[in-house]
Amino acid sequence: MIKQSSNQSDDLNETPLISGISHAQQAAITRVIARAGQLLQAYNAESRLIEQTTERLGIAFGLDSVEIALTSKAIILTTRFGDNCITTTRTMKAHGIDMGIVCEVQRICILAEKKIYDVQQIKQRLDNLDVPKHNAVVVACFVALSCACFSHLFGGDSIIFICTWFTSFIAMRIRQWLTQLHHNLLTVFFITAFTATFIGSFASALGWGNEPELIMVTSVLQLVPGFPLINAVSDMVKGHVTIGMARWMTATLLTLASALGVVLAVQLAQQGGWL
Amino acid sequence: MRELLLILVDDAVFAGIAAFGFALLFNVPRQALLACVLFAASAHAVRTILLHVNVPIEWASFIAATLLGLATVPWSRKVVIPRPVVTVAAIIPMIPGVYAYKTMTGLMTLHHQGYSVELQQQVVENGLLTIFILIGLSFGLAIAPVLVYRNKPIV
Numbered sequence: 001m002i003k004q005s006s007n008q009s010d011d012l013n014e015t016p017l018i019s020g021i022s023h024a025q026q027a028a029i030t031r032v033i034a035r036a037g038q039l040l041q042a043y044n045a046e047s048r049l050i051e052q053t054t055e056r057l058g059i060a061f062g063l064d065s066v067e068i069a070l071t072s073k074a075i076i077l078t079t080r081f082g083d084n085c086i087t088t089t090r091t092m093k094a095h096g097i098d099m100g101i102v103c104e105v106q107r108i109c110i111l112a113e114k115k116i117y118d119v120q121q122i123k124q125r126l127d128n129l130d131v132p133k134h135n136a137v138v139v140a141c142f143v144a145l146s147c148a149c150f151s152h153l154f155g156g157d158s159i160i161f162i163c164t165w166f167t168s169f170i171a172m173r174i175r176q177w178l179t180q181l182h183h184n185l186l187t188v189f190f191i192t193a194f195t196a197t198f199i200g201s202f203a204s205a206l207g208w209g210n211e212p213e214l215i216m217v218t219s220v221l222q223l224v225p226g227f228p229l230i231n232a233v234s235d236m237v238k239g240h241v242t243i244g245m246a247r248w249m250t251a252t253l254l255t256l257a258s259a260l261g262v263v264l265a266v267q268l269a270q271q272g273g274w275l
Numbered sequence: 276m277r278e279l280l281l282i283l284v285d286d287a288v289f290a291g292i293a294a295f296g297f298a299l300l301f302n303v304p305r306q307a308l309l310a311c312v313l314f315a316a317s318a319h320a321v322r323t324i325l326l327h328v329n330v331p332i333e334w335a336s337f338i339a340a341t342l343l344g345l346a347t348v349p350w351s352r353k354v355v356i357p358r359p360v361v362t363v364a365a366i367i368p369m370i371p372g373v374y375a376y377k378t379m380t381g382l383m384t385l386h387h388q389g390y391s392v393e394l395q396q397q398v399v400e401n402g403l404l405t406i407f408i409l410i411g412l413s414f415g416l417a418i419a420p421v422l423v424y425r426n427k428p429i430v
Contacts, residue, residue: 045357045359048420049359056428097300097301097302098302099302099304099307099360100302100303100304101302102357102360103304103307103356103360106355106356107355110355131302133302134302138299139296139299142295142296143296143299144296145292145293145295145296146292146293146294146295146297147296149289149290149293149296150293150368150372152289153286153289153293153368154373217373217376218373220372220376222296222300224367224370224372224375226297226366226367229370229409230363230366230412230413230416231363232413233409233410233413233417234359234413234416237414237417237421238417238420255375256379258376259376259380259382262376262379262380263380263383263384267387
């Protein structure tokens with residue numbers, strides 16, 4: 001154990017962690033574990049990963065066990081040491097998908113397991129997570145390129161490829177802008193799908209490329225909720241049925257919101273007479 | 276034979292680029308990006324080969340996802356990164372997005388234009404295809420932790 005000088009950590013170092021843990025120490029450890037679990041859940045990690053990571057952190061800090069109950073909106077965990085139990089609840093504030101943070105929390109967990117960091121250091125690292133984000137314009141360029149690649153995989157020619165790139169680039173920029181303004185995810189998906197289809201409908205109306213419809217279909221593919229869907233099924237397979245259902249429903253709602261956007265744009269185009 | 280090879284290369288390249296875009300969107304860390312692209316490209320190519328020999332698409336997706344899941348285990352151990360970080364982005368090119376949207380827009384047209392058997396047939400067919408491919412993909416990914424590494428953490 002590394003001795004800490006600050007007052008806050010005095011309670012952590014009054015006795016070595018291996019032989020016994022005081023109530024105050026256990027509470028501090030519980031707070032750190034809850035923070036790690038909360039981060040993992042907020043950034044869309046799989047339930048099994050949250051369960052394993054919190055449990056491993058608890059064992060690494062010398063606790064007997066960590067029991068965790070996950071709901072789609074909160075995380076409830078109990079740490080046990082001897083006859084002492086501490087239970088705490090954290091609500092989940094969804095932050096979207098960020099695998100960088102999930103990796104970082106996992107790495108911190110392994111550092112704790114190898115006894116490289118103590119509780120105080122882990123707490124500091126979790127509080128000051130510094131995960132670089134990719135540049136927004138670059139991300140938009142490559143997501144648009146992804147959609148363009150989909151159009152190629154579905155048999156579009158090079159004109160379709162370029163048109164899809166432009167359409168989905170604009171849609172993606174709008175999506176990033178709306179996300180930045182902290183809009184509801186469903187609204188973001190609805191508006192993005194609407195813009196993508198609306199812009200795409202002009203290209204389709206002009207009859208560019210071999211299959212003009214493809215521009216409209218594939219530029220919306222950036223909105224496919226792949227993460228919630230895969231997480232939903234893998235949660236259900238591993239026994240977290242309720243949370244899996246919640247994720248599946250989220251994914252369905254997101255698909256529905258984007259489909260609504262698509263339908264509205266198509267109907268507008270048909271009313272306008274260019275489709 | 277040469278044509279098949281060309282199709283495969285084309286397929287793998289474009290699937291790889293598609294996965295790269297989504298990996299950036301999910302903020303996958305730099306050191307995992309290349310692996311993500313390679314896994315995505317090879318998984319998609321495997322599925323295309325299977326489709327070429329007339330395996331149904333849901334089984335082809337399942338087998339491709341299983342192989343992807345097993346292949347990521349040694350990699351994930353080596354670089355200490357949890358598997359979902361790469362597997363989900365790598366599987367995105369295989370997700371039946373077009374079928375899902377056709378199902379949803381079909382449902383809405385069904386409401387808008389009134390009931391017709393052809394429309395309902397399209398909705399049911401596309402919907403079933405979406406669900407079965409998705410289940411195939413995610414069960415495939417779950418094979419490695421569920422069957423091989425029962426309750427032990429992989430990383």
